[in-house]
Amino acid sequence: MNKLVERFLSYVAIETQSDNESSQCPSTAGQLVLGQQLKDELVAMGLADVSLDENGYLMARLPGNTNGVPTIGFISHMDTALDETAHNVKAQIVENYPGGDITLGQSGEKLSPTQYPFLNGLIGHDLITTDGTTLLGADDKAGIAEIFTALAYLIEHPEIPHGDICVGITPDEEIGRGADKFDVKKFGAQWAYTIDGGKVGELEYENFNASSATVICHGVSVHPGTAKDTLVNAMNIAAQFQLMMPQDETPEATEGREGFYHLTTIKPGIARTQLHYILRDFEKDGMARRKAFIKSQVEALNARLSKGHVEVEITDSYANMAEQIAPHPHIIEIAKQAMHEAGVEPIITPIRGGTDGARLSYMGLPCPNIFTGGYNFHGIHECISINSMQKAVDVIVKIVQLTAQSAK
Numbered sequence: 001m002n003k004l005v006e007r008f009l010s011y012v013a014i015e016t017q018s019d020n021e022s023s024q025c026p027s028t029a030g031q032l033v034l035g036q037q038l039k040d041e042l043v044a045m046g047l048a049d050v051s052l053d054e055n056g057y058l059m060a061r062l063p064g065n066t067n068g069v070p071t072i073g074f075i076s077h078m079d080t081a082l083d084e085t086a087h088n089v090k091a092q093i094v095e096n097y098p099g100g101d102i103t104l105g106q107s108g109e110k111l112s113p114t115q116y117p118f119l120n121g122l123i124g125h126d127l128i129t130t131d132g133t134t135l136l137g138a139d140d141k142a143g144i145a146e147i148f149t150a151l152a153y154l155i156e157h158p159e160i161p162h163g164d165i166c167v168g169i170t171p172d173e174e175i176g177r178g179a180d181k182f183d184v185k186k187f188g189a190q191w192a193y194t195i196d197g198g199k200v201g202e203l204e205y206e207n208f209n210a211s212s213a214t215v216i217c218h219g220v221s222v223h224p225g226t227a228k229d230t231l232v233n234a235m236n237i238a239a240q241f242q243l244m245m246p247q248d249e250t251p252e253a254t255e256g257r258e259g260f261y262h263l264t265t266i267k268p269g270i271a272r273t274q275l276h277y278i279l280r281d282f283e284k285d286g287m288a289r290r291k292a293f294i295k296s297q298v299e300a301l302n303a304r305l306s307k308g309h310v311e312v313e314i315t316d317s318y319a320n321m322a323e324q325i326a327p328h329p330h331i332i333e334i335a336k337q338a339m340h341e342a343g344v345e346p347i348i349t350p351i352r353g354g355t356d357g358a359r360l361s362y363m364g365l366p367c368p369n370i371f372t373g374g375y376n377f378h379g380i381h382e383c384i385s386i387n388s389m390q391k392a393v394d395v396i397v398k399i400v401q402l403t404a405q406s407a408k
Helices: 003-012 029-045 117-122 138-156 234-244 284-304 329-341 356-361 386-406
Strands: 048-052 058-062 072-077 092-094 102-104 109-111 127-129 165-170 191-195 202-204 209-218 260-267 272-281 309-318 383-385
Touching: 003 029, 003 127, 003 138, 003 386, 029 048, 029 058, 029 138, 029 165, 058 138, 072 138, 072 356, 072 386, 102 127, 138 165, 138 191, 138 383, 138 386, 191 356, 191 386, 202 329, 209 234, 209 284, 234 272, 234 284, 272 284, 284 309, 329 386, 383 386
Parallel strands: 072 165, 072 191
Antiparallel strands: 048 058, 058 165, 092 127, 102 109, 127 383, 209 272, 209 309, 260 272
16 A cells, blocks of 8 residues: 555544534544644654644645745645544545446445446546445545645655745634634745645636525414414425525536525524525625625515514625636646646636635635545545546646746
8 A cells, every 4th residue: 555545544534524513623623633643744754843733723844955946835624524424434445446336335325437427537546435334535635645745755855856845734624714723924835725626637726705694584482282373483484585595596506607505504493493505606796696685585585574584694705716816827837737747637627615725815825726636525425546646746746846947
């Protein structure tokens, strides 16, 4: 087993699922457990300024061996998503994938190219999958393994010129808090790349503008035995509101640059029911229209109700990083050239989501996103190609080399 795979398997074995109900940072203790393991690994590799703070932010620096080269960084996150359990992850390796269905442990689940046609492009690859009972955690422990493996390669090959290379591993990215306590000044890079994308070749420097809307439906709770003309069921009001939302502007009905409204959670109750939506749009004007629309639906429903009422709270989450990346085109050109030299065709695509890099770009650290080689993130059918992981390592090393060359 090569070191890249060994690292990855050791990381996914530690449960680091974040928790959006927690107000702590990190939101779960397992992230500090993994953080300490990663810190020890960086210390053993000989990196400088290795630190893991009480909030779970891990930073380190590989000192440069060439003067006059910009300081760049690479960033990943240690938490995993909430969509499926991450308890007791049991990864399995499929060597030289021959095509066809892949049985996932004893779960009765399978990975099928009928459902997931991308598998047809991975014939001959060595794959890592789940056992069908948990997510895998390639998002984003693959990114961590790839960054660390690239660092080890650079240490083993001192003939490769480079400036200072900063490493940042964040907590709680999956619940939108990964950049909350990130110290850009301490990190020290002029620009960075998040290694947090999907299939080989993805290079992303545009993402959704993101907001959230909490719609609160107020009713009146009365004992059902005496409820005639007095009980107002907030859940019925909530159902009316959801039916007023556009059914063709949801994640499952949109693609590409199309935005959406997404009902993510419901907290039901007779006296009070809460609907939580996320709103996404690539354009500022489009996001403004979405926020105005959801407010107008609240007003329309209130006008119809004879009893009970509805209110909405809207919060902005992050903005499209494109306008922060645009003044620094060399960052993208270096990444594109690095991919070409590593035998990878760049796929320039907008992120239908967000990364820590989106927020960090607005905090003074331009930060586009690069692939990890994974697929089906956040679910029991998550998988990753070991061959593609190695390509990510190669691209990281090439970025380092090209950054040094561009400084001459």
